[in-house]
Amino acid sequence: MKIIQNGTLVTPEGEKKASLAIDNGKIVKIGNITPGSDDEVFDASGCLVFPGFIDGHTHLDLPVGGNVTADDFESGTRAAAAGGTTTVVDFATQYKGDTLINALNTWKKKAEGKAHVNYAFHMAICDWNERTKKDIKALRDAGVSSIKVYMAYDTALTDSEILGVLEAVKPFGCIVGCHCENGDVINMRQKQLVESGRTGTDAHPLAHPAEAEAEAVSRFCYLGKLSGCPINIVHLSTALGLEEVRKAKSQGVQVFVESCPQYMILDDSKYELSDFEGAKYVCSPPLRKAKDIYALREAVVNGEIDTIATDHCSFRFDTQKTLGRDNFTKIPNGCPGIEHRPVIMRHIFGDHLSASDYCRLMSENPARVFGMYPRKGALLEGSDADITIWDPDIKWTISAKDMEQNVDYTPFEGMDVKGRPRLVLVNGETAAENGKACDSHYGEYISR
Numbered sequence: 001m002k003i004i005q006n007g008t009l010v011t012p013e014g015e016k017k018a019s020l021a022i023d024n025g026k027i028v029k030i031g032n033i034t035p036g037s038d039d040e041v042f043d044a045s046g047c048l049v050f051p052g053f054i055d056g057h058t059h060l061d062l063p064v065g066g067n068v069t070a071d072d073f074e075s076g077t078r079a080a081a082a083g084g085t086t087t088v089v090d091f092a093t094q095y096k097g098d099t100l101i102n103a104l105n106t107w108k109k110k111a112e113g114k115a116h117v118n119y120a121f122h123m124a125i126c127d128w129n130e131r132t133k134k135d136i137k138a139l140r141d142a143g144v145s146s147i148k149v150y151m152a153y154d155t156a157l158t159d160s161e162i163l164g165v166l167e168a169v170k171p172f173g174c175i176v177g178c179h180c181e182n183g184d185v186i187n188m189r190q191k192q193l194v195e196s197g198r199t200g201t202d203a204h205p206l207a208h209p210a211e212a213e214a215e216a217v218s219r220f221c222y223l224g225k226l227s228g229c230p231i232n233i234v235h236l237s238t239a240l241g242l243e244e245v246r247k248a249k250s251q252g253v254q255v256f257v258e259s260c261p262q263y264m265i266l267d268d269s270k271y272e273l274s275d276f277e278g279a280k281y282v283c284s285p286p287l288r289k290a291k292d293i294y295a296l297r298e299a300v301v302n303g304e305i306d307t308i309a310t311d312h313c314s315f316r317f318d319t320q321k322t323l324g325r326d327n328f329t330k331i332p333n334g335c336p337g338i339e340h341r342p343v344i345m346r347h348i349f350g351d352h353l354s355a356s357d358y359c360r361l362m363s364e365n366p367a368r369v370f371g372m373y374p375r376k377g378a379l380l381e382g383s384d385a386d387i388t389i390w391d392p393d394i395k396w397t398i399s400a401k402d403m404e405q406n407v408d409y410t411p412f413e414g415m416d417v418k419g420r421p422r423l424v425l426v427n428g429e430t431a432a433e434n435g436k437a438c439d440s441h442y443g444e445y446i447s448r
């Protein structure tokens with residue numbers, strides 16, 4: 001057995017000083033444990049012991065308009081492990097003409113044998129038709145319990161298609177997440193801006209007004225209400241959007257909310273940086289205003305935000321982001337973050353969040369919302385031994401020079417932070433030590 005001693009365990013009942021024993025990839029005992037001579041003992045003195053963190057929104061090995069993300073399942077999950085994340089929920093995307101099962105198998109192949117952490121897939125439905133509808137049962141049987149739809153981009157569905165998805169998946173107990181931005185508004189604004197000569201990165205936030213998010217949040221919530229299906233607002237970024245969520249909740253809509261660290265610490269002044277540096281921060285939705293940052297932080301502390309994910313979607317600055325040097329609409333959208341989410345969240349909130357609250361946002365709620373609880377997301381006897389032993393006192397500086405993410409920058413460059421995982425276990429095996437990933441691949445597909 002492996003035994004973790006002398007740490008403070010963050011359990012569903014609160015923090016407690018106890019030992020934890022692991023056998024065969026599972027947590028087998030929590031309490032007073034006397035190690036035997038064959039046992040491997042880890043001293044977690046001074047550390048918080050969390051159920052491994054879950055990132056419910058990543059894009060690894062994703063092709064986007066002739067480009068592929070810089071991180072695949074090898075480097076992306078290496079980085080996840082290094083930062084303390086033990087499970088990622090990525091997106092399998094059904095392109096036009098494709099079937100859901102084929103899309104799922106395509107993404108499973110991308111990850112197989114390469115994953116340092118556990119992985120599951122949301123299904124992004126982009127071609128809603130009778131055949132897709134018939135496939136839902138097989139998809140559910142294949143372990144997929146969460147669906148994603150888009151209201152913008154070439155992957156967008158119409159409102160009636162989204163309502164069709166919601167009504168079709170509800171009987172299967174699925175949750176439907178949505179990229180809530182009004183695609184027509186964005187397309188119109190982008191065209192206007194480029195035609196008027198606004199081609200730089202500073203035009204990017206203007207093409208994605210907060211109103212376009214709030215309107216889409218409101219519309220999606222009403223579609224959720226009509227269908228009775230539970231819904232998830234992914235990467236909520238604005239105070240205005242948050243207001244729409246509050247309205248929906250007051251009407252009894254079963255709506256969950258995800259946000260990401262970048263929307264709580266970086267603002268849209270980054271798009272005004274010289275030398276095309278602003279391209280590093282081009283993601284959708286874009287970084288917002290200080291008032292949005294404060295509203296989201298307040299919502300996190302109030303418990304109005306259920307999960308924190310990264311929307312990790314990395315493109316190299318030197319060869320990929322530069323495709324949009326002359327036209328911001330051609331910049332591949334997305335930022336890296338899979339490695340730094342845990343420490344950035346500690347950095348932003350510090351003691352404003354208790355260890356238990358932090359655990360809920362980073363582990364427990366993503367496990368609950370995405371159908372993995374209590375196998376994941378909890379330190380309980382019988383749960384999988386995905387464990388992050390967090391040393392709250394290590395001080396370090398985030399830098400692209402010293403990270404596992406396979407990309408040439410991080411939006412959090414130069415931030416002085418505190419806290420780092422000392423040991424990260426995936427299915428009971430060591431996946432990372434002292435912020436560095438190990439070479440073995442212990443990640444498995446999680447059927448939900």
Ligand SMILES: [Zn+2]
Nearest residue numbers: 057059311313
């Ligand atoms: Zn995304």
